[in-house]
Structures are given as structure tokens and as C-alpha cells.
Amino acid sequence: MNVVGWILQIVLAVAFLAAGGMKLARPKPALVAAGMGYADDFADGSIKAIGMIEIVGAVGLILPWLLDVAPILTPIAAVGLAAVMAGAVVVHIRRKEQFVPPLVLGLLALVLAVIRFAS
Template identity: 45%
Template structure:
């Protein structure tokens, strides 16, 4: 199970780094075109979410690799899960439909799995 959690952590980190970098590097007009929810928030909020996603991704991997403050892996996963719950709620509130909220829901569930496992039975 530990190997599964490592693989899951790396996959989640890759997704969140990609998503975070897209939020940081993509011009606002292009963000609104690709992801209409961005229009509902100031650009600074979107950038802040991108920074949180990148920090969460780093928190999933770096403490585990270094062996320093490994409890941060569980906290990073929990923080990313909370972020994805709110992302799903934004899509639902906007009326984007279940299909738009599904990626956030899946990422939230996977992040909860990592958080629960690293807090509990499979600590680093």
C-alpha cells in the first residue's frame, strides 16, 4: 500500500503543479476562455489558488523524500482535498453541471485517501 500511496502522491503532485502553473502563467483573457469560472473571481484569487496548488504539490513530495517533517505530507493532502471540495462547489454553484465538477471531486477523494493513509495506518 505504501507504494500505491507514493505513486498516488506523485500523480497528484504532477496534476496540481500543472494546474497551478497554468493559473500562474496563463493570461487572464485566455483563462476565462478556457475555464469560464475564472471570470467570477479577481485575477489575484486565481493566482493565489495556483500558488496554493503548487505549494500543496511540493508538500506531497518533498517532506517524504527528505524525511523531514513527514507529517506535512498528510497536511498537504488534506489542504488540497479542501481546495478541491471548494472547487467542486464553485462548479455546482455556477450550474456548470456534474461533468465540470467531476475532476475536482475525483482529486478531492484521492487527496483524502492520501491524507487519511498518511495520518493513520501508513505514516512515513
């Protein structure tokens, strides 16, 4: 199960680093132009905060478990990212947008949390 956990950790960390980095690096109009129409519903600061949460969560998926320093933080980070994705699913459903990607990421984060809490 450790190999499955590591694969999930790496895949989720890459996905959340990319998504969070994009939210932090690009201005709101660029995000909307890149197909993230939901950005119109949020203030710039809120988008940046979501991006920072995703980046911190991605780091939390890897470092505590890798360094064996407070490894309980890894499943906690996974639960937090799942909560962020639950919010994303709600936003996308309200806007009648595609909600499957955040749903899948959230479910994978929950699976990782279960695996790591059990370890």
C-alpha cells in the same frame, strides 16, 4: 501501502503542479478561453493565489515524505488540497459546470491523507 501512497503522491503532485502552473502563467482571459469559465468569477489576484496554493500543496505532497523532514506535512498538504478541491466543487456546482474532476482529485487527496497519517 507505501507504493499506493507514492503513486497517489506523484499523480496528485503532477495534476496540481500543472493546474497551479497554468493559473500562475496565464492571464485571466487566456484561462477563460481555455475552458476555465469560472475564472470570470474571480479577481486576477485570487486566481494567482489559488494557483500558488496548488503549487505549494503539490510540493508539500512530495518533498517532506521524500526527504523525511517533517513528513507529517505530506498528509497535511493532502488535506489542504482536498479543501481547495471542495471549494472548487462548490464553485462548479453553482456555475452548473462539470464538477467531477475536482471531486475526484479531492477524494484522492483525502485517501492519500488517510494513508500517510496511518504510516
